Amino acid sequence: MEDKKLAEARRRAIRRHRFTAGLREIITCHRAKAIIFLAYLLGTSWAWVNRDKALTLLSGGYPLLYHGLSLTLLLVALVLLVEIIIALGTPRRAAQIQAALVEAGFVNSSRLPPLLFSVHKAEKSYIYEFDLNNIPLSRWERDKEKIGAAIRCQVVNIKLSPDGRRVLLQTVPLRSALPEIIYWKDEYLSPEDFILTLGMSLTGRLETVNLADTPHLLIGGSSGSGKSLLLKALMGESLIKGASVFIADFKGGVDYAPIWHERCRMIFDPQSLLAALEELTAELERRRGLFAAAGMPNLTEYNKATGENLPRYIFACDEVAEVLDTAGVSKADKEAVYAPSVRLMSLIARQGRAFGIHLMLSTQRPSADLIPGQIRTNLTLRICGRADDILSRIILDSPAAAEQIPLDAKGRFVTNMGQTFQGFLFDDSILNE
Template sequence: MTRNEKFQIQRRTVRRDLWRRWGGVSALSPKVFFIPLYLAGAVFVWSHQDAISVQAERTELISPILEAAMTHALAAYLLAGGVALAVLLVYPFGRRAAHDQLQSIGLVNHAGMAPTLLRKRRNRDNPRVTMWEFQNQSIPLTAWEDKRAAIEAALDVSIAKMTYGKGKSRVLVYAVPAQVSLPEVLPWQDEYLSPESFVLVLGESLLGQVTVNLANIPHILLGGSTGSGKSVLLKLLLMQALRKGAEVCVADFKGGVDYPREWRQKCRMCFTEDDLLYTLDQLAAVLEYRKERLADTGCKDLDAYNEATGENPPRLVFACDEVAELLDKTGRSKEDRERLGKIENRLATLVRLGRAFGIHLILATQRPDANIIPGQIRNNMDFRVCGRAESVLSQIILDNSSAAEQIPKDARDRFITGDGTVFQGYLFDETNALGGAGGVSIQQ
């Protein structure tokens, strides 16, 4: 950027600041003033219609088009003024300001060109969200993500999502005013339970509810440091699975401290590695049985099988609150390592083949150790969520450091998904929420 360009941007910024300071209309779009001006102009032209027509007759050497326009001044004004008004209303107000701000923070291509704002409009699904559409000037989306915080400060917004538009020549920024933020606590209400087959609700983002459909995305990997609310989110998901008729197995090696009596009555609990291996063997046997049944009936997945046969075997959900601690073989005996190897193999089988047969894994970890969770397990966990975490753990869970960058250090129950959606998780009363859930058994 040249010195003259910097000076021009500074001068325009000063003028805009003066407008905001003295205009007194910061909460009201200046575009609204074009409408009364247009109507006032129409009244003026209508009241002087005769005088304009007389002037057209007296003027010599006037073009036929101009003469016709003056003779029918009101109609010409309404037509031309209407087109001009439509252009003014559609043209994104603040286009130059957005360009200057993005250029100021260095969001430019190699030629020094900053993105151009094409239009702004309200999101149909969420009126409080505004979609900014930019011509991105060959700047990759990764560069936008790297400067997310700077873009938010430059445009005075909180960004909910950034994505490509039609093709990669345009970038869509979904944002709300900087004054709008997520609440610190979101109490769970039974009405939030999704009526759809196996859709689980996690919380609310700036764009609305965040959900995951286990029928399409079968496994979930949760991460977060101690006190981030990871265990609460895990229980929220398990509670909904129980209330939707699933059978839930939970591996808890803390002696049941985190899962009191209400949970033990509803879930199958594994307190030792032998119990866990036995449970995983049963789940693997169910998988093989259902595989044969689906092959015999020619069904592609459990939903199709239920519709075809009416048998409706339940979905099975296995959860482990600290899978890294479970799979860590450091300092273990040979016998223990062999047992852990079998557990790891069972988990790998279930995570690889479970989707079609209604078997789902929800694994959580707070340990930033990439060597603990094998790649064949981690790579098959399609839906990933991370709470407050350091960069290493965020990188393990999300394959990027966005959790460390976008979630405040003191936040609780605040999470980010693999696609960059930040949300506040629901907080629920375990005793009351489990009241309508099912019991314990593993059905074929």
Template sequence: MDNRKRNLLEQETQRRYLLLLFQTGLKEIWTDQYRLKVLVLYLLTVLLFSIIRPWDLAYSGPDIFDAVSRIAFSLCFPFLVFGGLAVLILWAGTPSKAKSIQNNLQRIGLVNHAGETPLLVAVRTEESDDMHSRMTVLEFLACGVPKSVWEDKRADIETALNIHIADIRESDGKRRIQLYTVPATDELPKLLPWKDAYLRDAFPACKLVLGESLLGPVTLDLNLIPHVLLGGGTGSGKSVLLKLMLMQCLKQPNIQVTIADFKGGVDFGSPWRKHPNCKLILDRETLLCYLDDVTEKLEQRKDILGKVERRDIYDYNRHEPIPMDRIVFAVDEVAEILDKTGLTKEEKEQVARIENRLSTIARQGRAFGIHLFLSTQRPDANILSGQIKNNIGYRICGRADHVLSSIILDNTDASDKILHDAQGRFLTGDGTVFQAYWFDDTKKMF
């Protein structure tokens, strides 16, 4: 692209940017008391000058020069007034440090093919929850730089602007980019103790509170997200997060929890074993019988909901006098129940039947209140079939290598965005990094 074409594009962009700032300035003056006061002061000053007409006093002599000067100032005064008003409106619409931010983005090469840098058009603050006081949203005119490029340069942008980026979103179609940011000095804590008070918003909607991101609490609504695939390397905090989710299920009414643990149940002590709504399964044969029973209940619930004309279990429980229990089936290490390595022919047939039942639940369980919480730390793509994995829409990955991150999230982001010594730090499929709540399941939980 030659310089002439580049200059024409830059001029076009600048005209559009100035018009945008002018429109924003009008809105800001209308809504911001400080800017409105500045405008009123300006208009009062103009009114005062128009009454006093100081140019008449300055050029009051009888000669032709004074007469011409008075006429010139009289004619120019309206243009000066409207020019000053335009400058004032542009000032009101121009975000603070817009030029500095543009220069910093230029330095890291965030430009389009014409060499134009995205332009800052608005800065606003949003109140966040709990530990986060304020979130600053930087809104840019994208100038043709797609969201994927912003994502790729996220670390560079954070360094250049001295911020943490919690989220990157598109607005106004794809013409604008919004960065949800907090100062670089604000970071997620390394430990977030669990408090039962966090459950206050969970009833009766069956929500689970997982932890906190820079945007605020991270929650999971079982009505919208029926199944969860959870991964993480050894020591990543994966098992603690799974137990956190199951503990919250057991604290809510009308939820039955079953946990498959082929290590003899050593990871789930007496608080779990003694809970009336919690059941442990320790062998493959018992598990197959249980899953056969669950798939049978799934078919029964189809008939029940069809007869009373309810869309799903949430709709049914809101309108019917006797609520229907939700069923949560959890596995701390899915490889324990699905890995066929070294098994006999009969055992492999059992595993195939288990896999078939899980696939049925993954496909059809949401409407009927049957949920799967599957977790793994073994990076083997053959463990989870595509049919099961593709029907589990919510993915969470802790500290992991490229292989495990790819299995859980279908990308390597967990390996890149989570420090290798981090515990309890997770990444969801939509790119949200959060610190999970920690709790001690050896103490009284229920």
């Protein structure tokens, strides 16, 4: 009985909502809907004005019957008007989507699916607006695939509406998968300081990271997933924007064409790693003094206020686990070289943001303990390429990369911010300019 009452109340609430949504659509001039509405109004007005002949015939000349029929006609017209507005406020396929969500088990504790309020076209994507339905946003994220299957689209982004009561799903058609290869173009370089372009999202938008807010990053992914190329892209963009780039690579820099050796500070062994980190942290301390004296909170403000152009520093390390791995290292070296290096990297991770000193690290090893906790927690942007469940969870704290990136994909990544993008393919000639 109680259930029936609740269901009836929900049905009424839904109809009320659809009615207001329908009115909104008509008023905001959704052209096709406004035409249907106006056509109905014109049709019924015409029928009302010309009702006399037909009603006289039907009522057989009885005035009471005539008025009764007139009233019935008016009521039917009004009921139809309400139904038409409700229909105009109901998104296409709403009932099927609702049913598919129930079938997929995406329901609240009362086993009700979220209500689809509206579907709107945005740039290259569609926004599906649902009520939150007492389902936490984390579950929407987790069940993204299920929801996508129910609405027969690919969900690329999930967020709350500004009032926090609705969920907005950004979707693209299933077949609009990203191209396998996107070549870098100079126009992709952001003019903003210090925004780096990561790649292209499923909706064709550029995904970026602003190092002034998100200072350090970690790239993970299985072998051949495209980590090194992405790291190179980010280092290359940083160089073009005037940053100083340090590259730690104990393989002697063989993966880097001569241009990288010319333009970057290459670090090939543990001793020079420590020396470079000491230099970077000394610069950090120097800037701390400068900024304090000038009363400036960070590099951007300091450069703006003083007209100086202190560069950003990028400390990059592809396969950081190789560099930090102390297996087979003598105790003396561990204490004299490795431990201080890790300590200095932690300092940069914790304090580098304001002073424009950034870490960009990559790893393919699915082991949580190779990157010390203090560094790891400060790598605020985590990016994962093709990976198994374990690696995806280590990098992103979620299985997203394992679930969303096809096994043969190269240069396809998911971030811990929920962005999916295709990195750019480029060659080192972009550094020659």
